[in-house]
Amino acid sequence: MRTVALSAAFMLVVFLLVTWAVSYQMVSHSRQDRKQVQAVYVASKEKELRHYVELGHATLARIAQGNGDEAALQQQGLAALSRMHFGNDGYFFVYDRFGNVLLNPGSMGIDGVDFCDPADTGSDQARMLINQAHAGGGIVRYNWIKPSSRAEAPKMSYVKTADHWGWIIGAGLYMDDIERELAAFDANAARTLRDTQIRLTAFAIGSVMLISLAGLAWNLRNSRISGEKLRRLARRVVSSQEEERARVARELHDGVVQVLVSSKYLLETAQVHLEQDTEHKPDKGPAQDLPPARRHAPQALLAQGLGRLQEALVEIRRVSHGLHPALLTDLGLAAALRMLVEQLRPQRAVDLRFTERGAIPALSQAQRTALFRVAQEALNNALMHAQAGWVQVTLAGGGQHVALVIEDNGHGFDLNKVRADGKGGIGLRNMRERIESLEGSRFTVHTGSGGTRVEARLRLSPSEPETQAKARRGRRLGHHPPARRPAA
Known part of the structure; x- marks a missing residue:
């Protein structure tokens, strides 16, 4: 207004x-x-x-x-x-x-x-x-x-x-x-001037009223559009949250829960064997007279149970890394992307590669998180839907520019159809909105029968390199976060 x-x-x-x-x-x-x-x-x-x-x-x-x-x-x-x-x-x-x-x-x-x-x-x-x-x-x-x-x-x-x-x-x-x-001429000229001024004033008032009405209608329309966008955004946020919760629940159920159930079974079995051994009476003979397989069964079961617990810890770390990788904060975007690729490579029969080019400048937490989420979403789309033979993740930096490129040789998709679909394409819109919310950013998608290329490019402001340099000097002087203690 x-x-x-x-x-x-x-x-x-x-x-x-x-x-x-x-x-x-x-x-x-x-x-x-x-x-x-x-x-x-x-x-x-x-x-x-x-x-x-x-x-x-x-x-x-x-x-x-x-x-x-x-x-x-x-x-x-x-x-x-x-x-x-x-x-x-x-x-x-x-x-x-x-x-x-x-x-x-x-x-x-x-x-x-x-x-x-x-x-x-x-x-x-x-x-x-x-x-x-x-x-x-x-x-x-x-x-x-x-x-x-x-x-x-x-x-x-x-x-x-x-x-x-x-x-x-x-x-x-x-x-x-x-x-x-001459007096009649002056009177006629004054009357003409007055009539012209009245017409111009009426035209001005009419134009201002039309502009005001048009602006009011435009504001009402924009309010309705903004309200609809907010409602769609709220639905997408809720949908994204539910999808993320479903993914975490699925990974916990299919991975961590199964490993913990197996560990529980092995430990309970070992407990039964130990109870049977302690109930063996002296009049029935010493415990050393038991068969070797029976005598070493509890130790083997305990060892298997500990191994399964170790697998559960690894699976929990993987899920935690997916939610918010600690490497992203401690060691930066490149290390987090490399870890992401290393974790996904054994799960898929796809040639998954990561390449780092140039000097990657230090990024803010918002920039690192946005690029990491784009890489997660793009990799998930490529591995789940593209049917690609290879997927390449490239992080390139130089001067005040940082570019993240995820490309594959899959069958691609119809970009216009996905954009026109109000219910589908949430991941693509989330990636675009994450990047475009950052200042000096650009997000592009090129897709076709030869594959898909997703690129997110950031241009840092001149003031950011000075802040980044101070942060690097602070880390060299020992002002860095404490190292994470390894799990027992």
Whole structure:
């Protein structure tokens, strides 16, 4: 569950970062688009103003070329410009060469709008218009009263000089419509950004919920699988214990118990002979008059009984060695494997060999036990089921590696079938689990019609050789377990 929570948190952080990145990109693109839209609108307004002013300038030029008094022609030109309106709030304005107002909104019938008069105190707009015209003409931007709304609004005017009379002619357009268009553009961009963020957030929440549900389902499934594995493992442990108990009981019954029963019979027989000899009366003759066979029978029976007891001790040692060989702790894995092979060789008509190669590093108790149990199980399988002519056990070491190989020339088995069998193949699974429970280990099985090869390989960590070297130095200095006392 912790893994699912971490995954969900990670996904949420990723979605937040993605949302921030998308929002940042959208805002950046929106600002760029706004600047482009504003530039297009402004360029359109400038072009429109130039067109109007050029039209008015052409009208004045045409009138100036007419016949008549100059003053009358000028009045005719001003009258023509006063009749030329464009849009709801567009009009022309004219100054003479001295900066006096010749045409203004009031003379054009537009009420409620003052005009830029240079004579007025603080009329900076008029001076900007006149100076721009004397500089060659161009665009001037300022705020002014809009006729239709009677409110101040940003305005853009274009001015130029009329060379034939030296007048300054201009026209202006208000920019508040551009501001409204840009405000609508900003509102649309903000709405698009908000909708995108809402969609991303909903997608993130949905994804996190799906991941959580999937993780919950996965955890439940894993819990069921783990529970089933634990139950199977418990059954296998119980089965292995019962098999081991049955094996020990069988070996005790077929070996030790039979030898002890035979010894008991021989000793009881010797006891009967001794009792009969002690009951022999002097009036029946001395014991020396008994036949030699009768006289030496108790000693022979006692000798046989002692011999059978010795066999029982050997059999008990063999069974004990199978359960946990003392050589494995005292002398190491190689000696224990060699003893195992020596004990099994007389029992089977198979060429059973053991080979030690290289320098075997000192192993931990868990490593030695795991390799020894693998050798026991593999040898038991080879001798019981493989019908092999020879079995080779090889223990090889070098550096930080130890390898145990058990191979035979038997008929092999179907490895996939054994793995798929839930009830069989316990020994193979036990061997694999024993080795794979050790760090840096590998267990492989190769089988076929030509035989079977079981290999267990351990890779020691760099810290283990130092511990092993200290253990070897301790043994050389005399810090070793006491020698086992021989049995009487």
